[in-house]
Amino acid sequence: MFLDSIRQALGLLASAEVWSIILRSVEVSGTAVAVAAVIGIPLGVLIGLARFPGRGAVVAVINTGMALPPVVVGLIVFMILSRSGPLGSLQLLYTKQAMVLAQLVLAVPLVLGITVSGIGGIPREVLMQAKSLGAGRLQLALAALNEAKLTLVLAIIAGMGRIIAEVGAVMMVGGNFKGETQVMTTTILEEVRKGEYALGLALGIILLTIALAANAVMSRIQGGVMTR
Amino acid sequence: MFLDSIRQALGLLASAEVWSIILRSVEVSGTAVAVAAVIGIPLGVLIGLARFPGRGAVVAVINTGMALPPVVVGLIVFMILSRSGPLGSLQLLYTKQAMVLAQLVLAVPLVLGITVSGIGGIPREVLMQAKSLGAGRLQLALAALNEAKLTLVLAIIAGMGRIIAEVGAVMMVGGNFKGETQVMTTTILEEVRKGEYALGLALGIILLTIALAANAVMSRIQGGVMTR
Amino acid sequence: MSDNQVAQTNGAAASPLLKAEGLWHARGGRMVLDIRMIEFFPGETLCLMGRNGAGKSTLVSILNLLEKPSRGTVLYGGERVGPGSKAARRRMAGVFQQPHMFAGTVESNVAYGLRMRRVPAAEIERRVGAVLDDLGIEHIRNHDARSLSGGEAQRVALARAIVLKPEVLFLDEPAGNLDRLARQDLHRDLRRIAVQENTTVIYVTHSPEEARAVAGRIAILDGGRIRQIGRAREVFGSPADDLVARLLDRESADSKRLGHIGRKAV
Amino acid sequence: MSDNQVAQTNGAAASPLLKAEGLWHARGGRMVLDIRMIEFFPGETLCLMGRNGAGKSTLVSILNLLEKPSRGTVLYGGERVGPGSKAARRRMAGVFQQPHMFAGTVESNVAYGLRMRRVPAAEIERRVGAVLDDLGIEHIRNHDARSLSGGEAQRVALARAIVLKPEVLFLDEPAGNLDRLARQDLHRDLRRIAVQENTTVIYVTHSPEEARAVAGRIAILDGGRIRQIGRAREVFGSPADDLVARLLDRESADSKRLGHIGRKAV
Amino acid sequence: GDGQAGGNSTSDIIVASTTSTKDSGLFDVLLPAFEQAYPDYRVKVNAVGTGEALKLGEKCDADVVLVHSPEAEEKFVTDEFGTERREIMYNEFVIAGAGADPAGADTAPDASTAFSRIAQTRSGFISRGDESGTHKAEKKLWVKGGVLTPSGVWYRSTGQGMGETLRIADETRSYVLVDLGTWLSMKDSLSGGVIVLLEGDPDLFNQYGVIPVNPERCPAVNARGAAAFADWLASPEGQNIIGEYGQEQYGRALFTPNAAQ
């Protein structure tokens, strides 16, 4: 049964349609996670370093954001982008941009949360050392980033993992249009709904293979920090 | 609109049915994350401390597991528990146990991945210090756990966040049976499908409130490590 | 040693470069510092001594503008400064009691402060090369800074601070892990920069021998308060009390018979 | 000091407790240790000295069974041991050059090793209390171990090792951050345990003064090799070469004029 | 039962049905009445697509299926996955679309003509594309309208359920084939982007059937419960409740009972 699925998965790889779905998944989730990193990492470093009243509450809210249900995020983004919504005139609903936006909302809290915790784990002495050698605010943040590299890789991997495997939000705002906004997870769901379990499994295996490859590349880029 | 939803959410809290759905969500995901912690944390410490050939590959596989698509996990658990599947005789399909099992599969890689990375970040000197004072293998692991407390809290929060917000797996193996296997996310999905957006949003808000409360309790228990 | 002390006597006549007034500081709910006033003059070397936990490192951290005192003010060149004063802090440099090495090579660690100050690459290259040579760590230039021996790390930390040519240099037990030869070299270098660059050095040490070698003035801290402060010769010559005398090894051979007394007094 | 040396002379006559043979060790691709043979006798105190980076801490880490040498064997009581030998390691205790404090109080840090050995709570209580008192850190018993001053942390690290009453005690520059009084107390305590408990102490230091105070034998390492080893009196009396002489402060007043030479020789 | 320890007791009847049936609210009135008539049984409804519902039956994970795709149902019985198929009720599909009605579906004589006009004018059409009963009915209409395989940018397939597909049509002002129950229950939550343009054509007839899963293939199946449920649906009592449902809320019945007595 499972072996069958794997054979079927390999067969599927020959189809141009499956390839375009895979590429779209990687494009949408890759963009979302890249933007999430650009937003979440600096902001996370800021929150991680700053000491202000109510910081505990902010951290709690961020951690809570990790439990944002994808369907609710999808619903909210849908309502905003809907014709009758505030940004309806942009006509973004059922486009890849809408999917990126929804996934962004899901990825940001995860990237933020892991970054804040990683930065919070840096011993105070390290930051004092940088400060004593003349580091300004921004430079201090860079020093912190450098110390917490391992965590940042994890933040990106976890963020990517969360969204590339997610279906609720992307289904709702993307519409799963064949050849347009169909991604791997929405296709899996569609196949399962049709009772095509084997195809669903096969696509799942392809998704994991891609995640594995991306993960291997990322570890390699980071100079083996994951294997220390 | 949003204000309306909040009012509606508060109104909903008065209903016994909504309460039983909330409690069921917490029960199912709480059990799953507790079991995931019991499995994932010791195993993560083990992998985090050990140095063996192929360790990098194991870590990559774990990180990849973070991208397991819930529907695929649901599908696999479904196939195993199905009456025609290998464990069909246990009659577990469409029960809370099945939902716990599926969520467990989703939570374990996340807990594992964050734990391994947290343990990997402990300076070698710390472990040498424990060893030099006579710590055995198990005691070394405990020392590592103690050092990486902050990470472990994060691992549990992230794991809980992932699964309590998840709908694909729980829908497939739970069946969303009224009064029995209906949880918050499956209810949200059903309401949204019916066009009951406000109700969907309201349930989403309740879900987040619960996550926030759980998160606050957890930080408090951990003696404020999250706010250091 | 004598020209060293001449320079510092001159220094003491000028107006203070760095000054702290009404310092009172608590950590973990306990008072750790309570100093009415302390001044540091351009080009002088002041040794901070005192028992473990006396507050030396805390004082250094406040003067180095890394931490805000619970109460009191720090003045740099007459101006009020604090942890937000980046410009003032960039005229200082410090070697911590437990220096932290940044991930990277020895060379990149030594260049760190210069990079922070956006010094041109060519000048960084030149200055780092010179200081590595000076501190005898040229041979480990490309080593991973996180794999150094204790003494090697301490030398890198020294190099990292000295290369900045600061107006004020804080050295918190900088020779604790240095071997005999490196320590002598350090003392020679410090005397040189005090004279040539008019650097103010605040030097924490437990070693009377070191204090004799480098100090113009000596301040003895105890329980967060200044127990005695004055010219090195005077403090060595007439310690204010028994504790000061024992910290400076001024007690005679009967010290060993005194046994526990000094300890119990803390 | 004299009964101390008597004890160690006696020790040297017995068979060695700890022995390393054919040690050769590389780190980061470079040889850092190359020692044909070194022995340690019951109850003796051996001081390891040498320049920064000479390999002292590396040797200690191998003897303490924390690390496997690239080549060579370590024998404990005649038996081959290594990082897997928990039983042998539990008869030893070490104070690292940079001690790490575990999260928790001073008291729980000092109790750590006893807890690891599953010593009954009442006995832990008693022994920890005694050692805290002995090292003058009773007053910080309940402080957070991560907020200690450098010297306080060093005393806690010492207490944490001494409380275990090990057969072999490794002390890697244990007095580097101790104040004058604490250092004298430490030396007195070490002499006492060497005699009373017959503990073998391997003491790394850069201070000739300390070596004189505690050492029965002295080994000088350089570039990973033993340059000279022998009874303290003999080594101080006739240093094998100029480097040894300078490390032991045996050079006369002309040392300061020699300037850079010793350093350049490294 | 919230406190139930797990495992499905023999009194449970698992019904695999479609989301549109469940979402219409019909089960909310049917089940209490059935459970009152048969106090020993408890019914659990698993709402999935028609394709998945039949698959669940095939894998013995449902005791009875209630779906609307007559040909697939016949095949299910022929393949011996189910015992016998019984027609229970029908409702109708309607063609909805933007009020502007660029294809003139409003004035088409019948559904297949409306479909061929939509294809000719290349007006936006949203298809469920999920092999559901609705999708299968839609495909038949294309064929009848002379469009063998609709394709092009105007024809979008969502692979989603009826509610989602209707919402997409609403947002994109496109034509859509929708069952009346879903339309009535959802129309108030839409943005007004689509209205009903054509209804009442016999081709838009949407027949539901019930099939107990074959206990010979699936010994673990609750055969007695399944038969009881199917029988009850076809009984005058069941048929009556179906015929009443919706009168109050929508002013008309959502389903028309048509079981052979």
Ligand SMILES: Nc1ncnc2c1ncn2[C@@H]1O[C@H](COP(=O)(O)OP(=O)(O)OP(=O)(O)O)[C@@H](O)[C@H]1O
């Ligand atoms: N992980 C490592 N990788 C590469 N080189 C290392 C590593 N650890 C130590 N070394 C090198 O090994 C040599 C010996 O180090 P060791 O710590 O034993 O010196 P030491 O004699 O204790 O010096 P010190 O007096 O400064 O403490 C040093 O040159 C050091 O740079």
Ligand SMILES: Nc1ncnc2c1ncn2[C@@H]1O[C@H](COP(=O)(O)OP(=O)(O)OP(=O)(O)O)[C@@H](O)[C@H]1O
């Ligand atoms: N974060 C903190 N929380 C509570 N107490 C602290 C904290 N940091 C330092 N202390 C206490 O403040 C006192 C002064 O510490 P400081 O490091 O200034 O001493 P020191 O004079 O430098 O000692 P040493 O000679 O041992 O380095 C010590 O008793 C120390 O335990």
Ligand SMILES: [Mg+2]
């Ligand atoms: Mg200090």
Ligand SMILES: [Mg+2]
């Ligand atoms: Mg060393």
